[in-house]
Structure formats: C-alpha cells, structure tokens
Amino acid sequence: MKTNLIPLIVSFGLLLNSCNTSKEEKTSNNIKLKNQTQLSQVEIGQKLYKGKGNCTSCHQLYKNSIGPSIQEIVGIYKEQNADMIAFLKQEGKPIVKPEQYSVMKTNFAVLKTFSQEELEALTAYMYSIVDRKE
Numbered sequence: 667m668k669t670n671l672i673p674l675i676v677s678f679g680l681l682l683n684s685c686n687t688s689k690e691e692k693t694s695n696n697i698k699l700k701n702q703t704q705l706s707q708v709e710i711g712q713k714l715y716k717g718k719g720n721c722t723s724c725h726q727l728y729k730n731s732i733g734p735s736i737q738e739i740v741g742i743y744k745e746q747n748a749d750m751i752a753f754l755k756q757e758g759k760p761i762v763k764p765e766q767y768s769v770m771k772t773n774f775a776v777l778k779t780f781s782q783e784e785l786e787a788l789t790a791y792m793y794s795i796v797d798r799k800e
C-alpha cells in the first residue's frame with residue numbers, strides 16, 4: 667500500500683509543478699506584450715540599436731568613432747535623399763565612407779535577422795537623433 671502511494675505523490679507533484687510553470691510563462695508573456703505596445707517606434711529602434719544590433723560598438727550619436735557618427739550618416743542620407751533601409755538590406759551602395767565599407771559589412775549577418783518593422787524602427791531612431799538636435 668505504501669509503495670503504491672509514491673508514484674501517485676510524484677505524479678501529483680509533477681502536475682502541480684507543470685501548472686506553476688505554465689502560469690509563470692503566461693504572466694511573463696503578458697508583461698512582454700504590454701511593454702511592447704507601450705513602446706513607440708523610436709523607443710523600439712533605440713533598443714534594437716543598442717541591443718540586438720550592437721551598433722553602439724562602432725557608432726556614436728554625435729562624434730565619429732570607429733564608424734561615422736549617426737548625425738553625419740543621417741545628414742548625408744537626408745541630403746542625398748538616400749534609402750537607409752535599402753543600404754541595411756544590402757540593396758544599396760555605401761555613400762558615407764565607401765573606403766571603410768568592409769568594416770560596416772561585418773554587420774549584415776546580424777541585420778539580415780531584422781524584420782522590415784525592425785529596420786524601420788532602427789532607422790526611425792537614428793533619424794530622430796538628428797531631428798532632436800536641429
């Protein structure tokens with residue numbers, strides 16, 4: 667009798683446990699969704715720029731570092747009415763510092779994982795930097 671109870675207790679424990687984890691997942695998903703809807707496109711772009719894109723390792727907003735500043739890049743793109751999203755999708759030519767294009771090229775592996783919406787948010791953030799300063 668005693669030994670028969672053990673598997674019962676174990677499975678009851680597992681059942682409880684699985685209930686708990688699915689509950690937790692549910693709440694963390696809810697939080698994620700809630701946060702996403704609260705973020706503006708520019709804020710999402712900023713997160714991508716700093717996070718997944720890791721653009722900060724070579725680009726500063728107003729100063730040149732390894733790469734040209736975002737201010738300079740956006741200035742040139744605006745001046746020439748160029749398509750930054752096309753560049754980020756490897757569908758356009760470099761127009762800022764073509765002689766250093768090989769360095770920027772290393773990012774296309776990551777940029778390929780960006781959806782159209784993510785690329786739009788990323789560029790919206792970069793453009794917003796310049797608009798704020800003007």
Ligand code: HEC
Pocket residue numbers: 715719720721722723724725732733734739750753759760761762763764765766767768769770772773776777788
């Ligand atoms: C390893 C360093 C490095 C990283 C990381 C990096 N860049 Fe660059 N980027 C450069 C360099 C160097 C240039 C100048 C060469 C050029 O103009 O293509 C450049 C140029 C650019 C240009 C102008 C391209 C043109 O038309 O000439 C854009 C737009 C750009 N980067 C966006 C980004 C974004 C967005 C990210 C993050 C996803 C990023 N970069 C990450 C080094 C980097």
